[in-house]
Amino acid sequence: MLRYLPFLLVLALWIYAFIDCLNTPENEVRGLPKVAWVLIILLFGEVLIGPVAWLVAGKVRAAPGRGGRTWVAPDDNPEFLKSLKDEQARNDERLLKNWEDDLRRREEELRRRESGEEPKES
Known part of the structure; x- marks a missing residue:
């Protein structure tokens, strides 16, 4: 099983580079036209030259926080x-209103019992 591992890793890198190249917008491709990069990845994928060249030199990669699109944790x-604070405030208001209604x-009910009246059925 381990003898297939290098082949699978090369294949995975080749597929990743190929899909990454296809999904990259034309204005983010460096050095060569996008079509040329696709051909380089396809032709030199078995020896890792094409995929590694794409990952190193083919795509503009913005550093986090430097004008590129960055992902922010919630x-x-x-x-x-x-x-979240707004939602919590609404929940607190609703809970407070329910408690006040229940207290009233x-x-x-207690006033009616003390005065001897029959309690209303709700």
């Missing part, structure tokens, strides 16, 4: 945190 995203109902 706990670092201020908009997400604000939405119980107080009214």
Whole structure:
């Protein structure tokens, strides 16, 4: 089984580079036209020259936080945190209103019992 591992790793790198090249917008391709990069990856994929050349020199890779599109974790995203706070505030308001309504109902029930009135059926 281990004798197939190098072949599988080369194949995986070749497939990754090929798909990455196809999905990269034309304005993010460096050095050569996109079609030329696809041909280089296809023709020199078995010896790793094509895929490695694409990964090293073919695509503009923006450093995180330097104008490129960056992914922000939810706990670092201020908009997400604000939405959580807003949702929590709405839940707290609803819970408080339910408690107040329940307290009023119980107080009214207690007053009726003390005055000897029949309790209302709700």
